[in-house]
Amino acid sequence: MELWYSILSVLPFDWAQPGQMYFMKHALLAVLVISPLFGLLSTMVVHSRMSFFSDALGHSAFTGMAIGAICGLNQPTWAAVLFAVVFALLFNLVRRRSALASDTVIGVFSSTAVALGIFLSTLNGRSFTRFNSLLIGDVLSVEPAMIGVLALILLAVVILWAVSFNQLMLASVHPALADSRGVKVFWQETVFSVAIAVVVTLSMTWVGLLVINSLLVLPGAAARNVARNMAQYHLFALLGSVVAGVAGLMISYYLSPSAGASITLCLAVWFVATFLIRRKG
Amino acid sequence: MRKIKHGKLSSGCADACCLKLEGLSVRFQGEQVLEDVSFHLHCGEIVALIGPNGAGKSTLFRSILGQAPYRGDITFSPAGGPAIRLADGSVTGGTRPLVGYVPQSPSFDRGDPVSVLDFFTAATARWPVWLPIPQKYRERARASLARVHGEDLLDRPMGALSGGELQRVLLALALEPVPHILILDEPLSGVDIEGEHQLLEMLDELRTQYDLSIFLSTHDFATLGQFADKVVLLNRRVLKVGAPGEVLSSPEFYETFHLRVGRGGEA
Numbered sequence: 007m008e009l010w011y012s013i014l015s016v017l018p019f020d021w022a023q024p025g026q027m028y029f030m031k032h033a034l035l036a037v038l039v040i041s042p043l044f045g046l047l048s049t050m051v052v053h054s055r056m057s058f059f060s061d062a063l064g065h066s067a068f069t070g071m072a073i074g075a076i077c078g079l080n081q082p083t084w085a086a087v088l089f090a091v092v093f094a095l096l097f098n099l100v101r102r103r104s105a106l107a108s109d110t111v112i113g114v115f116s117s118t119a120v121a122l123g124i125f126l127s128t129l130n131g132r133s134f135t136r137f138n139s140l141l142i143g144d145v146l147s148v149e150p151a152m153i154g155v156l157a158l159i160l161l162a163v164v165i166l167w168a169v170s171f172n173q174l175m176l177a178s179v180h181p182a183l184a185d186s187r188g189v190k191v192f193w194q195e196t197v198f199s200v201a202i203a204v205v206v207t208l209s210m211t212w213v214g215l216l217v218i219n220s221l222l223v224l225p226g227a228a229a230r231n232v233a234r235n236m237a238q239y240h241l242f243a244l245l246g247s248v249v250a251g252v253a254g255l256m257i258s259y260y261l262s263p264s265a266g267a268s269i270t271l272c273l274a275v276w277f278v279a280t281f282l283i284r285r286k287g
Numbered sequence: 288m289r290k291i292k293h294g295k296l297s298s299g300c301a302d303a304c305c306l307k308l309e310g311l312s313v314r315f316q317g318e319q320v321l322e323d324v325s326f327h328l329h330c331g332e333i334v335a336l337i338g339p340n341g342a343g344k345s346t347l348f349r350s351i352l353g354q355a356p357y358r359g360d361i362t363f364s365p366a367g368g369p370a371i372r373l374a375d376g377s378v379t380g381g382t383r384p385l386v387g388y389v390p391q392s393p394s395f396d397r398g399d400p401v402s403v404l405d406f407f408t409a410a411t412a413r414w415p416v417w418l419p420i421p422q423k424y425r426e427r428a429r430a431s432l433a434r435v436h437g438e439d440l441l442d443r444p445m446g447a448l449s450g451g452e453l454q455r456v457l458l459a460l461a462l463e464p465v466p467h468i469l470i471l472d473e474p475l476s477g478v479d480i481e482g483e484h485q486l487l488e489m490l491d492e493l494r495t496q497y498d499l500s501i502f503l504s505t506h507d508f509a510t511l512g513q514f515a516d517k518v519v520l521l522n523r524r525v526l527k528v529g530a531p532g533e534v535l536s537s538p539e540f541y542e543t544f545h546l547r548v549g550r551g552g553e554a
Binding site: 049053105167168169171172173175176179180182183185186187229230231233234235236237238239240 | 316349352354386387388390393395398399400401402404405406408409410412413414415416417418419420442444457
């Protein structure tokens with residue numbers, strides 16, 4: 007972290023000066039890790055029409071938190087990760103086994119998970135308000151150890167992308183064609199949805215449940231407006247995600263709104279900009 | 288491997304390369320989709336599969352591709368070699384034959400940021416296509432597309448291709464590597480007359496060049512006689528197998544498609 011502090015000290019911002027405002031320095035580093043993570047995942051979330059799924063995952067993550075809290079865990083986050091992974095696995099299994107459309111299955115899972123979460127967290131007349139912080143999120147409370155965990159996950163997703171992006175893309179385009187070329191479609195989809203589950207749950211505390219899905223949709227959606235191939239698509243998604251992440255954090259520092267919301271609004275501006283200059287036809 | 292050509296051979300394929308389906312039955316969710324389907328598919332032959340919607344055509348393809356569990360036998364004998372059994376994706380006694388598959392046009396959105404090169408590289412190489420694609424893979428894709436006269440499609444987005452162009456790209460992909468059996472699911476639907484003509488000409492070229500078996504489903508009965516060596520009429524079971532003229536004038540054909548008997552030739 008010392009290295010990071012000294013790198014920042016060359017910046018002309020008051021919070022970047024040595025010996026103070028550590029929470030802001032941590033938050034900036036966290037944003038620099040989280041935003042490319044979401045940028046990368048968003049390309050595939052948008053491409054394979056999984057945005058409703060990732061939204062549902064956010065909701066289920068909250069239920070996992072509630073379960074973790076009931077079990078008396080100090081760190082309910084890991085219980086939430088576990089719950090979200092189980093949610094993703096079950097969803098994939100049910101989707102494969104049933105004849106229902108994907109969004110219907112998601113609707114079933116999502117509403118069940120949310121209801122379970124509210125049921126558990128308000129059991130015995132307890133107040134729901136202690137979960138309010140999860141809805142909004144607070145990136146300024148992030149600790150260096152957690153940034154380390156997020157960095158490891160970023161590394162894991164980059165490796166996943168390097169190894170199996172091709173197969174994932176093929177599976178999303180045409181499952182039978184992918185299968186005929188040796189792609190294990192079910193496993194690819196499962197690994198991808200588990201990756202989303204882990205990322206969404208771990209970042210929820212900082213980004214906020216209500217806006218987390220926008221981070222998984224907007225970078226990819228904006229990039230689609232202007233990209234003509236996969237390399238451009240990833241470039242624009244990553245660029246948009248990181249720039250909006252940093253800009254959103256700065257806005258949050260100087261004007262004090264929630265960082266998650268400011269980042270999302272910056273992404274929305276990025277989307278409008280790309281929409282206006284999109285390639286016609 | 289594939290030395291013996293016997294495209295027009297009608298029976299007795301002891302030593303020639305041949306895909307044999309024997310007593311193939313498929314049940315799906317309690318319903319009998321295919322029942323006791325048997326016929327042979329020889330190398331160098333173009334065989335057309337016809338039948339009404341829901342006749343089990345796609346299921347039959349999926350069985351050959353190893354994507355649907357079935358009862359019965361599918362075996363493949365390379366020219367002069369021992370028969371290979373394809374049971375539920377497993378193979379005993381030899382190497383599984385390569386099956387190229389051209390699916391019914393997958394739907395790409397117009398805005399999909401997938402170029403033909405991306406699509407091709409994703410399907411044939413390990414290089415992750417979200418990184419800029421090296422020249423080596425570009426040249427390889429260009430060479431494959433050249434087989435179907437589609438070199439200039441390389442940088443076009445998949446979503447912007449016409450029906451005929453998309454079919455050509457999918458065909459080029461199915462030929463990479465050159466398969467023993469090429470399956471095309473309704474390749475003529477959504478393709479205009481010129482595209483259809485081009486595609487059929489290309490298939491004819493391919494079967495003589497590579498001596499592969501081509502198996503395709505179609506609803507376009509009018510052109511059957513121009514390209515198909517053999518027609519299989521399927522409606523859950525095989526109702527008729529034979530030369531196009533023979534099948535198209537059969538009572539089974541008229542009955543299946545609810546046409547009036549006695550007005551032969553107008554299909």
